[in-house]
Amino acid sequence: MRCLLCDGIKERTGLYDALWSEDPLCQTCRSQWQRKDIRFKVDGVPLYSCYVYNEAFSSCLIQYKECMDEALAPVFLYGLKEKLRRMYRGYTIVLMPSSASRIRERGFHHLEKIFAPLGLPVVDAFEKLTDTPQKSMRAEERENIRNLIRLKEGIRLPRRIVLADDTMTTGATIRAALSKLDRKRHRIRIFTISVNPRTIPDKLPFPADIAIINKSASAGKRRK
Amino acid sequence: MQCPRCRNTDPEYFYKGSSGWYCRRCVMFQRAMIEEEENEAELAEVQQGSEEYTLQYPLTPKQKEISEQCAAAMRTKDVLLHCVCGAGKTELVIRSIAEMLKEGKKVGFAIPRRQVVLELQERLAGYFPKAKVTAVCGGHTEETDGDLIICTTHQLFRYTNAFDLLILDEPDAFPYRGSDVLHGIASTACRGHRIYLTATPDEEMKARIADGTLEHLTLYERPHGKPLPVPEIWVRSRIPAFFALLKWLFGHADAPRMVFVPTVRGTEIMAFLLSLFLPCMSCTSRTPERDAVMEEFRNSKDSVLCCTSLAERGLTVTGVQIAVWQADSPVYDEAALIQMAGRAGRRIEEPEGDVLFLCLEHSDLAQACQKEIMEANAHAVPSV
Numbered sequence: 029m030r031c032l033l034c035d036g037i038k039e040r041t042g043l044y045d046a047l048w049s050e051d052p053l054c055q056t057c058r059s060q061w062q063r064k065d066i067r068f069k070v071d072g073v074p075l076y077s078c079y080v081y082n083e084a085f086s087s088c089l090i091q092y093k094e095c096m097d098e099a100l101a102p103v104f105l106y107g108l109k110e111k112l113r114r115m116y117r118g119y120t121i122v123l124m125p126s127s128a129s130r131i132r133e134r135g136f137h138h139l140e141k142i143f144a145p146l147g148l149p150v151v152d153a154f155e156k157l158t159d160t161p162q163k164s165m166r167a168e169e170r171e172n173i174r175n176l177i178r179l180k181e182g183i184r185l186p187r188r189i190v191l192a193d194d195t196m197t198t199g200a201t202i203r204a205a206l207s208k209l210d211r212k213r214h215r216i217r218i219f220t221i222s223v224n225p226r227t228i229p230d231k232l233p234f235p236a237d238i239a240i241i242n243k244s245a246s247a248g249k250r251r252k
Numbered sequence: 253m254q255c256p257r258c259r260n261t262d263p264e265y266f267y268k269g270s271s272g273w274y275c276r277r278c279v280m281f282q283r284a285m286i287e288e289e290e291n292e293a294e295l296a297e298v299q300q301g302s303e304e305y306t307l308q309y310p311l312t313p314k315q316k317e318i319s320e321q322c323a324a325a326m327r328t329k330d331v332l333l334h335c336v337c338g339a340g341k342t343e344l345v346i347r348s349i350a351e352m353l354k355e356g357k358k359v360g361f362a363i364p365r366r367q368v369v370l371e372l373q374e375r376l377a378g379y380f381p382k383a384k385v386t387a388v389c390g391g392h393t394e395e396t397d398g399d400l401i402i403c404t405t406h407q408l409f410r411y412t413n414a415f416d417l418l419i420l421d422e423p424d425a426f427p428y429r430g431s432d433v434l435h436g437i438a439s440t441a442c443r444g445h446r447i448y449l450t451a452t453p454d455e456e457m458k459a460r461i462a463d464g465t466l467e468h469l470t471l472y473e474r475p476h477g478k479p480l481p482v483p484e485i486w487v488r489s490r491i492p493a494f495f496a497l498l499k500w501l502f503g504h505a506d507a508p509r510m511v512f513v514p515t516v517r518g519t520e521i522m523a524f525l526l527s528l529f530l531p532c533m534s535c536t537s538r539t540p541e542r543d544a545v546m547e548e549f550r551n552s553k554d555s556v557l558c559c560t561s562l563a564e565r566g567l568t569v570t571g572v573q574i575a576v577w578q579a580d581s582p583v584y585d586e587a588a589l590i591q592m593a594g595r596a597g598r599r600i601e602e603p604e605g606d607v608l609f610l611c612l613e614h615s616d617l618a619q620a621c622q623k624e625i626m627e628a629n630a631h632a633v634p635s636v
Contacts, residue, residue, distance in 0.1 A: 030264065032276075096283040098269035099276055135271030 032100055033057045033088060051106050060084035068229045070199050070218060071206050076115065078108055079222040081195050089194060089222075096134045101141040104194070104221050112146055112219070119217060120186045121146070124193040124201055125154035125177050127161075142221070143192055153183045154205060162201070170200035177201070179208050190217040197224045257284040257409065258436030278433045281409040293414040295358060295397050302383030302399045303353040305346055309475065309600065315344060318471050322447065323348040325467040326417060331447045332457055335471040336480055336628050337594020338568075341449040342372065344471070345419055346379060348447065353383060353399060357416035360441065361402040364425045365565065366390055367543060373402050405434050408441040416444035422565050424454040424587055451594060452587035473632040478603035480625050481596045483589075485579070485609045485618050493610050497575055498529055500608055501556060504573045507605075508549065509556045512574070512592050514581040516560055522577060523558040534558040564591045571602035580615030589621040 029038050031054035038054045051058060062080040069075065079085055092100040105112065123139040131137050143150055157176045165172075191205055202218055209216060254261050255275035265277040266286065273286040311319060318333070325331050326348050335341050349359050361376075363369050366389045373387035386398030388407045396410055403410075405420070405428050418441060420428070428434050438446075448457065448466075460466040474480065488496055501509055511526070513519040516536045523534035535545045535557060542562075549557045550569055557563075561584070574596045579589060589609070596605030609618045 035277075091280060095279050095281070096269075096274075097276065097279045098274075099267040135269065141270075 031057055032103060033091075052100075052103055053106070057084070061088075066223050066228055070202055073206060073211075073216050073218055075196070075202075075218040075220065075223075077196065077220045077223045080228070081197075081222040081224045085195075085222050093134075093138050093194075098134075098136060098141065101138075102145065104142050105146070109146055113148070116146075116148060116190050116217065116219070119148060119188045119190045121148050121150045121192050121219075122185065122189045122205075123150065123152045123154070124191065124205060125152075125156040127156045127159045129159050139192060139194060142194070149186075151183065151185065151189075153180055153185060154178065154208070155180050162197075167198050167200075170198050173200050174204040174207060177204055177208070185209075185214060187213070188215045188217075190219050192218075193220045195222045195224065196220040196227060199227065253286055255284055255286065255436070256288070257281070257412070257440055258433045259439060260432070260436060278409070278437065281406075281437070293411045295411075295414055298353055298356045298358060298399045299382070299384065302380060303350040304382050305350050305379045306381070307343060307346065307379060309343075311340075311343060312473075312475050312477070314471065314473055315340060315475060318469055319344045319347045321469055323351050325469070326445050326447055328445075329465065329467055330445050330460075331467045331469060332453060332461065333447060333449050333469050333471070334453055335449070335451060336474065336625075336632075337451045337591060338474050338480075338598035339451075339471045340475050341421070342375065343475075345447055345449065348417065349400065349419075350380075352417045353380075357444070358414055359400050360408070360411060360415040360418045361400065361421065362405045362408055362418060362438065363402065363421045364405055364428055365562075366404055367546060368421070368565070368567075369402055369404055370543075376400060376402065405438065408434075408437050411441045413440065413443050415442045417447065418442035418444070419447045419449065421449045423448045424450050424452055424457070425565060429454060452590050454587070470631075472628045474598075474603070476600045476603040478597065479629040479632065481574075481593065481605045481607045482625050482629070483574075483576075483593045483607040483609045483618070483622050485611060485615075485622060487611045487614055490612060493577075493612065494525070497577065497608075497610055498526070500575060501526070501530065504606065506554055507571045507573050508552060508554060508569055509573045509575065510563070510569075510595065511556065511558045512564070512576045513558060513560060514578050514583040518577075519558050519560050526556060526558065530556060532556040532558060535563065536560045537562055561588055561592070563595075564588055567595060568598045569595070570599045571605065572596055573606045575608040575610065577610050578612055579609035579618045580611040580613055584617070586617055586621050586624070589618060590624060593621065593625060 031038050032052045034054060034057050036054055061084055062082050063078060064080050066077040088100060091097045121143050126137060137152060140150055140152060154177050162170055191202060196202060253266055255278060258275060258278035260275050260277045265275055266273050267276050274283045278284060322331055322333060322344060333341055333344055352359050369387050369389045373385055377385040380400065383399040385400045386395055388396050388401060388403035420438065457466060461468045486496060511522065513522045516538055519534055519536050523532050526532040533545055533549060533555060535542055539545060549555060572595055574592060576592055593607045596607050597603050611618055
């Protein structure tokens with residue numbers, strides 16, 4: 029079997045590899061992804077994320093999204109499915125919006141393809157009104173996205189929802205989505221596969237409107 | 253099943269997505285669906301009169317002969333121009349380019365390295381004042397059409413069936429060498445014949461010459477007629493070698509000097525150590541402003557540059573002296589050594605230069621390289 033990214037033959041080196049591992053990536057490629065449990069709050073809503081958005085992750089995401097390499101879909105949540113299924117039991121996954129023209133071009137919704145195997149109900153509830161990709165915008169412009177996304181008409185969301193996205197850079201999209209939802213009616217969680225290292229709170233001071241809850245710090249406070 | 257772009261037929265690389273089968277081998281150039289025909293690149297017609305050219309120096313009789321042979325041979329089959337470093341390979345194909353442009357045919361010039369693309373674009377724009385010469389490489393992709401298109405090998409994926417003549421510079425170098433994807437893409441981009449330019453043809457090409465599918469033209473002589481600088485080989489252990497290098501550097505204090513180091517880490521260390529004794533620049537693939545460093549080095553008359561094999565090909569600096577640290581390192585093959593030695597003495601004003609191979613132990617490769625250069629000198633017309 030070949031690694032999906034580096035094309036090398038996957039060597040079955042260890043016992044674990046030979047018996048249990050079904051990782052579509054080889055160990056070299058996988059070890060370049062920085063696995064980290066990241067937890068903080070965005071506008072008071074708890075976020076969980078499992079990778080740091082580094083160069084290796086970014087290039088894989090680009091190959092998946094921009095080069096439309098559908099085969100990479102199972103790579104992102106490999107080894108996390110059980111955990112996510114437990115964490116978000118009873119929740120419905122609400123996908124972050126992607127522009128309709130890009131979806132048509134790709135032939136698949138990139139997030140749906142990633143999250144469908146979890147077995148949780150998936151709803152694509154938002155729609156984007158513009159085609160400009162966010163990566164070409166500056167931080168201030170990104171805030172503007174609040175006016176550019178909206179809930180699709182005629183969609184009724186269940187009580188428990190988890191907003192899912194591939195990566196969080198400034199959090200603008202997620203905050204925009206939160207502003208469209210009625211927090212009293214819904215119990216909301218956020219899951220992003222990766223978070224930009226500059227946005228991870230325990231590294232740098234955080235924008236004021238994203239409350240910091242570093243898990244260990246909050247546990248310490250409770251004990252006091 | 254065959255990929256329409258990279259000509260892959262290995263079933264392991266095909267994947268069935270929601271909109272059909274696609275090829276994963278060349279997916280980094282955006283997905284190519286198997287059923288769909290690749291869209292042909294839409295390029296404008298070649299302008300009238302763009303074939304007029306003026307060379308900076310007139311060609312030597314020998315060069316003229318080769319360039320005429322090349323222009324005749326490229327009509328019927330692929331051509332390999334096997335010339336020593338600094339023989340003026342680019343000038344040799346100018347005639348072929350002009351002939352194609354005159355007939356309104358598109359010409360592409362593919363080069364492995366980005367810096368060289370920009371340098372060559374300037375040069376060729378000077379030779380062809382009336383033609384639109386476009387450089388296409390990372391960071392310069394807004395404009396992709398022109399009469400004569402100069403691009404990195406990777407950018408060839410934009411030009412399906414676009415070129416009537418494709419010139420591949422240094423096809424024996426990374427990344428083109430051994431990359432099936434780039435080989436496939438290059439053959440898709442070209443509907444006519446190809447010209448390969450190199451000083452060090454690899455096994456694959458030698459095999460094609462033996463088959464007779466590749467016309468082999470050789471030029472062992474530089475335009476100034478002086479022989480190639482033959483490398484000296486010094487074998488020393490590490491610390492004496494360093495001081496020998498230092499002494500050598502001081503001995504050539506009035507010329508620009510390049511020190512090639514096998515690894516990036518080693519280059520940084522070497523640049524630091526040398527900077528204790530004399531001002532020294534370093535340039536590796538990790539240097540953020542590579543182009544600026546190169547430019548500075550090119551303009552200065554007497555500075556030292558520490559670099560990896562990044563700068564091994566396609567660089568011309570007047571009067572440069574070359575030292576290769578650890579020439580016995582397994583990183584280098586014979587082609588790399590010949591190319592590095594070939595940096596020296598490329599300009600007519602400064603036809604000579606010193607080349608030093610510092611080895612930590614006896615190395616067959618360095619000696620083979622020395623022998624090869626001497627043989628090339630012996631083949632050249634003994635005009636000196």
